[in-house]
Amino acid sequence: MNWRRLWAIVLKELRQMSRDRITLAMIVGIPVIQLVLFGYAINTNLRGLDAGIADQANSAGSRALVMDMLATGVIAPVAHADTPEELVAMLRRGQISIGVVVPPDFERRRYDGRQVAQIMVDGSDNVVQSAAAQLAQVPVDGSAPDTRAPLVSTPAAGPISIVSFYNPQRRSAVNIVPGLIGVILTMTMVLFTGIAIVRERERGNMELLIATPLTSAELMVGKVLPYIGIGLLQVTVILALGRWLFTVPIHGSLLDVYLAAGLLILANLTMGLLISTRAQSQFQAMQMTFFVFLPSILLSGFMFPFAGMPQAAQWLAEILPLTHFLRLIRGVMLRGASLWELWREVAALVAFTAVMMTAAILRFRKRLD
């Protein structure tokens, strides 16, 4: 490894990158856009749902219950009705997405410990259903647990713990932001390096490069190095935005967060390089990137719980760097774990990187045939 030649490649990449406006825009644009989209889209859905209210009891207790529900901010009253039938009609018309019915014998039911109210849900929308589940947690008067309204079949638990667990403001961002670091790095890092070598080949630079004393390793490592810096920059953008917009906590050490991100960056860059040595055109490289990106998003546990997936999908997910990174970053940021405690995931990422880099260097021939 000749350091001067290596640095020449790094400097060249940085200079080319600085003149490539689209890539520059992507470096910062992708994290910002994704963070805002994922962060806010899920939040707003859980607030201000159009609701119709039919309070047939119209007692002090029933009015208090309705006020408590409104106070959660999950629903906003847009219509009042006298009977449940009217609410059903409104639901069908799409005028409301949630209906709250308090029957005339509300006080009696409360005394008996029976169901005191009914929440009608527009079941065509998953998000509305989960919002209804939160409404159902509203205590009827806060005096005794058995007077609560267990309408939708939710596990019976103490009101306080349930409320904090389902708190819409915290739930989405806290889970999404750490995961988003991984998703964004997977997308951009694989893509950038995926096209890096192919681009040289397409533009005819490669024939020149391989006619020089440059070695395969120098070329590969030199191509990867600038992107490590880019990746860490993206991590910083996401962390800062996550903190500023969604007050996402970092319970573990910041150094561990960056180290974990560094591991994922390396894993993705080397995978991108391998794609680069295989793909014949930049378009093919993009296709292959997507081929890796989709399963990463779907199987890693970012979108769907890992434990709920079938065995085969779990095995496949174990091969993906994003799976291991998610466990790392959630551990570090949310549970305050250290990398040392999560050494299995660290080892998995290091092994992945080593295999990919070796394969890329071996596959890259300094020959045209």
Place this chain on the structure above:
Amino acid sequence: MSGETGRNDCAIRARGLTKRFGNFTAVDHVDLEVPARHVYGFLGPNGSGKSTTIRMLCGLLTPSEGEIDVLGLSVPREAEALRKRIGYMTQKFSLFDDLGVRENLQFMAAVQGVPKARTRQRIDELIEQYHFGDRQKQLAGTMSGGQKQRLALACAVIHDPELLFLDEPTSAVDPESRRDFWEKLFELTDAGTTMLVSTHLMDEAERCHRLAVLDRGVLVADGTPAELTGRLEGRTFVVASAQPRRAQQPLAQADDVLGVAQVGNELRVIVREGLADGDEALARLKQLLAERDPQARIEPVQPNLEDVFVAVTRQQHPGQERAA
């Protein structure tokens, strides 16, 4: 100077060089000797195997058969060692469009291992020599064809290579730029550099010290331009006719005629070898034209490289005999 040059005076020596891509033979048993400090030309049409041969000689392609010795190194085995001593200018502009003139030179200097202390001076020198003084920061992608070729040459020689491979260096530039470019090449040969230049342009070929003519992967002739044209002495004629297209027909069909090409109102005719005597050929042509165009005037003319090219490639087919 051809056969008896000493080993040290021979920059490239290839024996039986062959490259097959599947069923297609791109280069077919080419023997080659390129004397040092010469500009050696590869003349041939597109697809004749020029680029493939050059790529094999600098170790970018592995030959299917044959032996190569370049600057005393066996290629492709010692290709890595060779790379430090050669420069290669590809057919397509292969520098970085999104880097500036100086940045491209800096990159190549580092990659080619120009000593760090010397790099700055060397780059300044090249910028001066190749007239880039006022456009050091201009991105390579925004330059004209001629400027790009100049920059490519400057980058190819940044480490003072002993041997330079140039693959159709000026095919895409105007004659003015081409002349400038060749000035630079001769300056380099004066300084001791050997050059292998591929081309399909006759005016480029004429400038080479020695030439090899390639046709469909076969080396069909080689020698100095004068030797090559000399072999055609007495076999080239110009037919001036009022109806050149009418006159062309009987000539093109005759066995004794290797090639007929219309140039303006004239026809340029090359006759078969063996009609050794110029008068005999003249008589034969007159006989051929007597019926169709009795008014045509026929005169012998000095052969040029294009005639050489037509003659050697026509002789090959359909016989496909291999020339030495």
